[in-house]
Every structure is written in structure tokens, then in C-alpha cells.
Amino acid sequence: MPLVAVYAASKCAVEGFTESLSYELDGFNIKARLVEPGYAPTTNFSANGGARMQGLIPDEYCDFAQACFSRFGNYPTAFCTEAEVADAVYAAAMDEQFRIRYPAGADTRLLADLRWSTSEEQYQQRMREMFGPNRLGSPPSRT
Numbered sequence: 231m232p233l234v235a236v237y238a239a240s241k242c243a244v245e246g247f248t249e250s251l252s253y254e255l256d257g258f259n260i261k262a263r264l265v266e267p268g269y270a271p272t273t274n275f276s277a278n279g280g281a282r283m284q285g286l287i288p289d290e291y292c293d294f295a296q297a298c299f300s301r302f303g304n305y306p307t308a309f310c311t312e313a314e315v316a317d318a319v320y321a322a323a324m325d326e327q328f329r330i331r332y333p334a335g336a337d338t339r340l341l342a343d344l345r346w347s348t349s350e351e352q353y354q355q356r357m358r359e360m361f362g363p364n365r366l367g368s369p370p371s372r373t
Contacts, residue, residue, distance in 0.1 A: 310335025
């Protein structure tokens, strides 16, 4: 999603680390798991992060950021709840199968299904429709 590049990069790093570690630990009968919660605005995460992010969006980026925030107001599915995260954690802890990822929330399942059931082009187009703002102006001239 736009505006969370550093956050997304850290999640990708944790995912890659955990998957790699799962292969190493499997011989010791230790299972590495990932619980993947979706957007959960009812938690304190957004409230706690909001104050820290004040003033961090450069002026040149404000219109783009506001357009993105506006899109989040029309979220494409139900938000993830605390109960869904707790259920996913419980499932990950109790499951005896060799499974690494445990999505929590309708939004995480929607995005995972979209990612793995469509082409790269279709996935990117749908993500832009759901989360990207309309293009702001025309591309810069290359003259």
C-alpha cells in the first residue's frame, strides 16, 4: 500500500527471515510461524503512530498523502479485529501442520487471495484501484 514503504519492507524482511528459519528449525521439530494481521484501526497502533508521524510528510507530498488517506476511508473489506488476531495466534500455536502463514482478518485474506490467484499485472492494478490515489496531474515532461 502507498505511504507504508518502510513498514512494508520490515514486514517482508521478517517474513523472509521466518520462512528461512522454518526450514532450519524443522529438523528439530520447531515450527516458525507468521501471524499476518490486517489493518486494525480499532487498536492503539494507529493512535500511537499518528502523533509520531505529525510533520513528517513533506509539503510536496501532502496532496498525494491526503488522496491516499481519503482512499483508506473507503476500505475494500472489513477491518481486522483484535479477536481475529487472537484467533490466528491460537491457530498458529496449536496447528500441527507444516504451515507458516496465518492471516488474520478479511482484508489480509482478500489481499493474500488476490496476490496468489491473479497475475502480477492484475494484482498491481487492483491494488492501485483499492489504495492508490488518482494520479495527480500528468507525468513530468522529459524535455
